[in-house]
Amino acid sequence: MATVLKQSEVIASRAISRPCAIESGRCEAGRAPPPAAAAEDVRRSADGWIDFEFYTARAHAIRGAAIARLAGALKQTMRTALARFYAVIRAKRSR
Numbered sequence: 565m566a567t568v569l570k571q572s573e574v575i576a577s578r579a580i581s582r583p584c585a586i587e588s589g590r591c592e593a594g595r596a597p598p599p600a601a602a603a604e605d606v607r608r609s610a611d612g613w614i615d616f617e618f619y620t621a622r623a624h625a626i627r628g629a630a631i632a633r634l635a636g637a638l639k640q641t642m643r644t645a646l647a648r649f650y651a652v653i654r655a656k657r658s659r
Contacts, residue, residue, distance in 0.1 A: 607619070
């Protein structure tokens with residue numbers, strides 16, 4: 565019984581010793597940004613403002629490429645499905 569009590573005390577002390585175990589919201593809010601986010605990796609225009617046109621065009625290009633890949637995959641899937649369907653119809657007619 566003493567061993568069980570000792571283990572539960574150790575587990576309880578570990579859970580409480582971390583500040584995030586009690587107040588996770590406070591711990592997350594006080595955390596510093598990761599090094600990649602802290603670095604100034606933002607493209608700026610000549611006047612120092614963030615270049616929104618560049619990021620908008622980039623987002624449209626990425627979105628367009630993703631849609632094109634999706635359309636190609638859908639096209640290939642439909643070709644395969646129609647080929648199978650046509651093979652089944654030909655097999656039924658040949659009987």
